[in-house]
Amino acid sequence: MRDPKWPWVARQQWENLLFLHWPVQVEELRPYVPSPFNIETYNGRAWISIVPFRASWNGFRGMPGKLPFSDFLEINVRTYVNFYGEPGVYFLSLDTDSRLAAAGARSAFSLPYLKAEITLEETGDGLFYESRRTEKAARDAYFSVYIKHIASQEIDMEKGSLTEWLTERYCLWTLKGDKILKGPISHSPWRLKKAEAEWSMNGMTSFQSGRDISDKPIIQYCKEKMVGFHPFEKYGIADVSFNELWHPGSE
Template identity: 25%
Template sequence: MVAYEAEQRVRVPALRAGWLRQTFVHWAFPPDAVQALLPEELVVDEYEGSAWVGLTPFLMADVRPPAVPALVPGLPTFAETNLRTYVRHRDGTDGLWFLSIEVACPLMLVARVVGAPYNPGTLSVSLNGDVVSYAGSRRVGEASYRLVVRPGDPITPTERDVWLISRWRAYTRRLGMLWETPVEHEPWPLAYAAVDVLEETLTSAAGLPAPTAEPLVHFSEGVRHVRLGASRPRVTAPGPSGE
């Protein structure tokens, strides 16, 4: 089941970081439109009969190996933006599937080795008074976005909010195998957010139809104690018949 707090401990992280100034923009889509973009091992995770796709820009802060403390000066901080959807492995385990990941730091491209769909580009996150602005354009191709939001009052997450935002593993596919990356961090502190500007072509670049309804939007100041585990092949145990 989807959980508000991490479902597992990442005792030996491969990477530590903070995810800051994150906005979650979610649209409902027909499940068939999203299922067509998934590998055969995964099925769309539906909420009230819809698949959901999230555009999530943020700052990746204090990125470091596990033994390095966050107070060390000079740790990299850069913008990243994910386009993601919500899935279940055919054994029932829930997680994320990234349709695309835009990143301003070329070092993150190493994650392509396990199939993470990183695209290098020019990205920015800026704060001006009570307004947070995000922008990005892919280095290759025409995919881009611009988002301006005004965070509001803190909220207590609803069941749907937890379902959308609190996921603790990501799936990728590479070399004919499904890979799983676990994550652990404190619960997201959420707030309402009003949208001043929303322009994006990431959904169409991923092969989705244009969103037909207004998005659901949340803002978070972020989580500072992110522990990403090592990616590992996801092997499904054979059933009693050996299938």
């Protein structure tokens, strides 16, 4: 992993973050990942993760507090790629209840943010996320997950393990037009716990053979984590075509 060119400029805290991980076939995923990015595999399988969380304490470097009215909920669908050997994540979609976050990130970096109605309920028995996409130009999508049990012991982040491979990623890769962009982030190693959850979805991963994934996922939970965002870096020009899942009119 190459060090970022510039220091972090913005921060964000992730709270009640949940990973749901599934193995998938590379050939089903390939049409939806731009060709400059190599889809990474672990033991011969590509992976997709759905990640719901609350984003809070948004602010810029040097700010003593946070930006007002900046907290939001997000549910992203991501896979794992590299560009010239540098590993990162590629976002297939990012649903959020913040219209400002959706419009800003989509305009500035061409990240596939979509407006959605998302709720998070915290009870004595567990946590419940529910999301329904409301972006008019995008396909309908629904996701819900009830986190009913979280283990007390943290997962051992063994070097080379699947858990480390899935979560210790320090940049995203994306395209803005034909420009290849890297979005570096910095954070401490994950402190994850195994979790049990009940979930349902419709339209979140239906590009997989025309249906949503129904297999049992690997589920992991993190109570909170502070991250730093570094300025995006340009890595060249790409000549590509691919199917953008969130694009108007996509089926």
